[in-house]
Amino acid sequence: MITILLILSVIVGVFLGKFFGSNERFAKNLLILSAGFLITVCVLEVFPEVYSTSDHNIGIWIIGGVLLQMILESLTKGFEHGHFHHHNEEKNILPIALMFGMFIHAFLEGIPLANITETTSPYLLGIVFHNLPISFILGAFLLGRKNSVLSWIIVGIFALSSPLGMLFGDYFNPNLQNYFLALVGGIFLHISSVIIFESNKNHKMDWMKIILVIAGVGLALVNHIFHSH
Helix, strand or coil, rough: HHHHHHHHHHHHHHHHHHHHCCCHHHHHHHHHHHHHHHHHHHHHHHHHHHHCCCCCCCHHHHHHHHHHHHHHHHCCCHHHCCEEEEEECCCCCCHHHHHHHHHHHHHHHHHHHCCCCCCCCCCHHHHHHHHHHHHHHHHHHHHHCCCCHHHHHHHHHHHHHHHHHHHHHCCCHHHHHHHHHHHHHHHHHHHHHHHHHHCCCHHCCCCCHHHHHHHHHHHHHHHHHHHHH
């Protein structure tokens, strides 16, 4: 069921992007909503679990996740936090680089899912919420104007990346899972904070952005309370 949910979140996002990809504002709002959800999952779920271990150096892995995401963005050109409008103008993004960066990103997110069985898991739903806007952007960029075989291959690889990571995670020593969770926590922290805290136009107060962040936080809080019981 978890695998189906992961793949479905990508497929839904891609088709929304294919048919509504010209609505850049919608994509941005979806990203901001998911960022509010994601950063709340980090603070309430991922980080408490990570720091509950006796390894006092676990924070290094979180920092490693932040740095790794910065490296991956040199390949994906910022797809993860909505910097996709530049790609319509630039020709320096290679499908193979995009495919590799997105695959590594999603694959790592899937590894900690090896220990999760509940579909209401905040971590799982965080990935699902995160997949929707990324897939929307991917669909808009790759499938908005054409339906090439390569474009569908990239979408298919991205859809299977997290499930493959989850399958791969079953072969790891359970004691190592916490390190992967810390790594992904750093990735989530970087992506969500960039989306939330990047400067508004002319540094004006963007009330819609604040409302969407609060809505995302609220959804994550409701899920946290429900899952705790």
